[in-house]
Amino acid sequence: MNPALSVILFTTLSGTGYGLWLWLGLRIALGPRAYDFEPIGWFFALLLGAVLTTIGIVASLWHLGKPLRVWRAFSQWRTSWLSREGVLAVATFIPAGALLLLLSDGTGPGRIDLGVRVVAGALVLLSLATIACTAMIYASLKPIPAWRHRLVLPGYLLFALLTGGLPMLLSTWPNAGGMDRGLPWLLVAIVVAALALKLAYWRDIDRSP
Numbered sequence: 001m002n003p004a005l006s007v008i009l010f011t012t013l014s015g016t017g018y019g020l021w022l023w024l025g026l027r028i029a030l031g032p033r034a035y036d037f038e039p040i041g042w043f044f045a046l047l048l049g050a051v052l053t054t055i056g057i058v059a060s061l062w063h064l065g066k067p068l069r070v071w072r073a074f075s076q077w078r079t080s081w082l083s084r085e086g087v088l089a090v091a092t093f094i095p096a097g098a099l100l101l102l103l104s105d106g107t108g109p110g111r112i113d114l115g116v117r118v119v120a121g122a123l124v125l126l127s128l129a130t131i132a133c134t135a136m137i138y139a140s141l142k143p144i145p146a147w148r149h150r151l152v153l154p155g156y157l158l159f160a161l162l163t164g165g166l167p168m169l170l171s172t173w174p175n176a177g178g179m180d181r182g183l184p185w186l187l188v189a190i191v192v193a194a195l196a197l198k199l200a201y202w203r204d205i206d207r208s209p
Contacts, residue, residue, distance in 0.1 A: 011134065012163070014056025014089070015156065018127040019164020020049040021096060023183075025124035027168070028099065029117045046100050048167055050093070057089060081140055085133035092130055095123040131160045145208060151201045158194040162187065 024045045076083040098119045135156035138147040165187045 009059035010056045011156075012056070013052045013059065014134065015131060015160040016163040016167070017049045017052030017054075017056060018089075018092065018131050019160035019162070020045055020052065020167050021092065021123055021164070022127040022131075022161065023165050023168040024049065025095075025099075025120040025122075025127065028103075028120035029124060042103055043100070045168055046096055049164075050096060053089065053092070081133050081136040085130060085137060088126055088130040088133055092123065092126040095119045095126060099123060128157075131156055146205045149201065149204065151197055151204070155194070155197055155201065158190055158197060162190045162194055165190065 024042060028042070099116070102116050102119060132153060135153040138144075139149065139152040141147050165183065169183050169187065
């Protein structure tokens with residue numbers, strides 16, 4: 001199977017971007033302090049996530065026959081995973097932008113207020129939902145058994161967490177403190193889980209008629 005380059009760029013870059021936002025949202029929603037790491041860390045993570053997701057979304061338009069009609073896809077969210085993904089992908093930019101505004105007023109260490117935590121939680125849920133919809137676009141395709149597999153969805157989630165966690169790690173390390181110090185070990189665990197999942201997936205599709 002030879003997927004289009006635009007599909008590869010879309011799934012890889014957008015998955016990384018939303019995975020990064022997912023980690024950042026968890027860090028802000030659950031962390032005790034706003035600036036356990038340098039302020040440039042969360043700023044870098046927010047902007048990098050926006051760049052990656054935007055490039056991925058733009059790349060997804062390359063293989064459309066009539067990209068100017070892409071707006072019509074948003075109206076089919078009741079029945080189409082592609083439409084749901086589009087709606088959620090755009091909606092995720094709202095809490096990301098709100099976090100950028102809310103956190104840009106901070107000048108030093110301080111506790112995170114409830115409003116910021118709620119916005120960060122919304123970023124986590126929307127990022128997670130967008131990744132899941134991307135996976136379901138492929139998992140719902142009956143003509144391709146290798147994609148319509150029970151491990152496609154968890155595989156997408158694991159790889160988004162892994163690729164999104166790497167730039168998150170760079171933005172918080174080596175000056176990490178508190179909960180940030182556990183991120184490298186979480187990523188190692190995700191690598192092991194992703195490898196086990198891929199091996200099981202390859203074994204399953206090799207055995208399928």
